Amino acid sequence: MIPIFRYISEGLSQVEFPNVCVCCGHENTRQEHQLCSFCLDERFEDANPENERASSDTLLPEGVEFQLALWQFDKGGVLQDLLHQLKYHRLTTIGHDLGRKLGERVALHPSLNAFLKKDSALLLPVPLHYLKYRYRGFNQAFKIAKGFQEGYKEIPICNIDDVIRHKYTHTQTGFSLDQRLRNMEGAFEVNNTSVIKDKVLVIIDDVFTTGATTFELCRTVQRAGAKSVIILTVAQA
Numbered sequence: 001m002i003p004i005f006r007y008i009s010e011g012l013s014q015v016e017f018p019n020v021c022v023c024c025g026h027e028n029t030r031q032e033h034q035l036c037s038f039c040l041d042e043r044f045e046d047a048n049p050e051n052e053r054a055s056s057d058t059l060l061p062e063g064v065e066f067q068l069a070l071w072q073f074d075k076g077g078v079l080q081d082l083l084h085q086l087k088y089h090r091l092t093t094i095g096h097d098l099g100r101k102l103g104e105r106v107a108l109h110p111s112l113n114a115f116l117k118k119d120s121a122l123l124l125p126v127p128l129h130y131l132k133y134r135y136r137g138f139n140q141a142f143k144i145a146k147g148f149q150e151g152y153k154e155i156p157i158c159n160i161d162d163v164i165r166h167k168y169t170h171t172q173t174g175f176s177l178d179q180r181l182r183n184m185e186g187a188f189e190v191n192n193t194s195v196i197k198d199k200v201l202v203i204i205d206d207v208f209t210t211g212a213t214t215f216e217l218c219r220t221v222q223r224a225g226a227k228s229v230i231i232l233t234v235a236q237a
């Protein structure tokens, strides 16, 4: 391209799609990413610096081997805003960045990494009820799982119809753990047990709060024959 036209075209693309970090607004040199290196590598607090079995002090149900969150949730802060943009503003590529970072973090957790290498694993993004899926147009957990595949290694993702959420639930904010658990009872169903059987199911979600949602999903896949379960999230509330 003649240089003058290249400058004009690059200039216009910067006006149309300014290449800045969605988190801090600084210029982003890594074209394909939504977040800059600083925001991905240093801005947030590691939720499990000692590489423990769980990032929270919640008692893990039997068969749930690990519960790892990438970062500590910051109520009212930047991370909450990022996850909100991913979920409600359709900035789905943020999910990819966060998922890739989560994958890289898992690779640095010695016992979890060793566990994942032992058996055949399957990624299971927490399913959305079809009405929510239709309204939103995508599942944010699926976007995180796609990024995870890039940051860790190719673990296949469950097909969207293999495990479904057939119970529509409203926000559980303000509910006690007991209420949350009752609210989620029977929310999920496995349609295709053959893909689940004897696998390590790696459940992927954006935030781990009390575990009511993910633990119900764990029970569902365990009843369907999953060998064990790992819960991975971007944030630990």
Ligand SMILES: [Zn+2]
Residues within 6 Å of the ligand: 021, 022, 023, 024, 025, 026, 035, 036, 037, 038, 039, 040
């Ligand atoms: Zn940034």
